[in-house]
Amino acid sequence: MQCIGFIVFPGFDVLSCAVMSTFEYANREIGEPVYDVRLLSETGGSVRASIGVSVATEPFDDTNFDTLIIGGSDVIGSLTPGAIKFLQQALGRCRRVAAICTGAFNLAEAGLLDGRRATTHWYHARDLRDRFPKVKVEEDRIFIIDGPVWTSAGATAGIDLALAMIEKDFSADVARAVARKLVVYHRRAGGQSQFSALLELEPKSDRIQSALAYAKRNLDQPLNVRQLAEAAHLSPRQFSRAFCAETGQSPAKAVENLRIEAARLMMEQSRHSIDVIARQTGFADRYRMRRAFLRTFGQPPQVIRRNARAEAAA
CATH class of the missing domain: 1.10.10.60 (Homeodomain-like)
Structure with a gap:
């Protein structure tokens, strides 16, 4: 079983959490719990979303996650030293680290995107480029894979990223079946433009x-x-x-x-x-x-x- 940690920070975007449902449907499609998804925050407990609802989270600890994903947030601020340390250690302990939408700012602040290609929501892409000049920002991308680091555009693009992970972990057939159950297109390629x-x-x-x-x-x-x-x-x-x-x-x-x-x-x-x-x-x-x-x-x-x-x- 692959353990997936999904990190939320105060003011997180609820829609980015749709990624977790993608892995849930993969479990259903395969017929056994191949993914164990846990909701994380730095201190654990209740974390409030941008829309006002709150979710219960587990605190950062020494759990070895196969995949660590950061959700997007309407609040793009500075990370605490503890959060930066956790993310920096994650790259050496996890098979892959990912960010949905503005979660790319968190990876960039922790230095995980230095010298790497990355994307984020088109609205924030120039800000990401200006604040973190070492990041090779490609603003017109659905998602980008650069080694063990994955980044995606706006919240719904996180589903495309998760489907790509499922395809890589299992098969295109499984990813296609999950997409069909989610009633989404299977699947927008990472290189597809955010615009038409x-x-x-x-x-x-x-x-x-x-x-x-x-x-x-x-x-x-x-x-x-x-x-x-x-x-x-x-x-x-x-x-x-x-x-x-x-x-x-x-x-x-x-x-x-x-x-x-x-x-x-x-x-x-x-x-x-x-x-x-x-x-x-x-x-x-x-x-x-x-x-x-x-x-x-x-x-x-x-x-x-x-x-x-x-x-x-x-």
Whole structure:
């Protein structure tokens, strides 16, 4: 049986605790208690969540946990010396250490993320990068595995991380069955983006939606305002005005975001050369695509491809 310690700090996010249910369902699927999950805090006793409810916890002790997971919290503050010491020792005593959402700040404060790739909720990613410059923050990731240290994006991404753990511990079939019982997608890959360009735009009218759908189908074409306006059955002037009003972006910026999203997926999931990907996604050449990647992700396409392959190998 694998013993999993789930750490909460005052002000923790209840949703991040959904990770524990993932291991519970794995026990049910396998038909025996393969995971023993314990709720921990530094001093034990009652710990209050951000929403006001409290949970009973066990104190930190010398128990050897297979996996130690830190839940996310709305309160991002400094750890006590005792908590830092416990986390620093954990990396040598546990097979893996993980953080959900803003729990990454706790790992970073304890020095466990120094020199490692990590992610957190997109809203807090830049703060994590600014406060802990030794951490290689990748803000647009569902979860990241760097050796024995796992980090995930916002609270629900913790379920994806837990499913990946179950798949690694047992099999893809078990993880898929657990996901099905939880009624969640099996399973978002760690390298999947936290964002969707189309969802972020959220167009309200059918005409603007039709223009975006046309753009996504024809990314290798020039896609000027006239073409998009024709797809929306509007004049170019009417289209530009309506598009900006509904999406908050210019048509050119929206098309670039769609191209970046498509190019990134191809970089991560295909073996096409950078030149081919640039042409197929409408960037014309690799240099324009590189500049777009640096503006958006702070990394060139080659680094994103290398990181995706490293994750797949892990």
